[in-house]
Amino acid sequence: MKCPKCNVDLVSEARHKITVQACPSCRGMWFERKELEALEDEAFDFGEHAKGTLVPSSTPSSLKCPECAADLSRFQYRFYDLEMEFCEDQHGYWLEADEDTRVLELMRQEEKDMQRKLSVEDRWAATLRRMRSGSLLERLRERLH
Numbered sequence: 001m002k003c004p005k006c007n008v009d010l011v012s013e014a015r016h017k018i019t020v021q022a023c024p025s026c027r028g029m030w031f032e033r034k035e036l037e038a039l040e041d042e043a044f045d046f047g048e049h050a051k052g053t054l055v056p057s058s059t060p061s062s063l064k065c066p067e068c069a070a071d072l073s074r075f076q077y078r079f080y081d082l083e084m085e086f087c088e089d090q091h092g093y094w095l096e097a098d099e100d101t102r103v104l105e106l107m108r109q110e111e112k113d114m115q116r117k118l119s120v121e122d123r124w125a126a127t128l129r130r131m132r133s134g135s136l137l138e139r140l141r142e143r144l145h
C-alpha cells in the first residue's frame with residue numbers, strides 16, 4: 001500500500017498497542033475500521049452506542065484510498081475538532097501524524113464526561129427516592145398542617 005499523501009510505501013508500525021500501516025515520510029497512518037475501534041476502546045469502554053456518530057457528514061478529499069484507490073472523503077470525527085479521511089467503501093481511515101493520540105484524548109474526555117453524567121444521574125435518582133419516601137411525605141404533611 002502507498003501513502004495517499006506521499007506515495008511512499010506504508011510500513012507496519014505499532015501505535016498504542018495496535019499495528020497499523022504508517023508512512024515513514026509524513027507519519028500519517030492507515031487504520032482499518034476494526035483498528036480505529038480498538039484504538040477508541042483503549043480509552044472508552046461504555047460501548048459503541050455511547051460514542052456518538054463517527055461520520056456525521058463528509059466532503060470530497062483529494063487523497064486516494066491506499067487499498068482501492070477510490071477518492072477518500074473528509075469528515076469531522078464524532079463532531080469534534082478533528083478532521084480525518086475515510087474510504088466510503090469501508091476500507092479504513094487516514095489519520096495524520098499523531099491524530100491517533102488525539103483520538104485517545106477525545107475518547108478519554110468523553111469517558112470522563114459520561115462518568116460524570118452517570119454520577120449526577122445516580123445522585124438525582126437517590127434524591128428523588130428520598131423525596132418520595134413515606135417519611136419525607138409525612139414530615140411535609142405535618143409541617144403543612
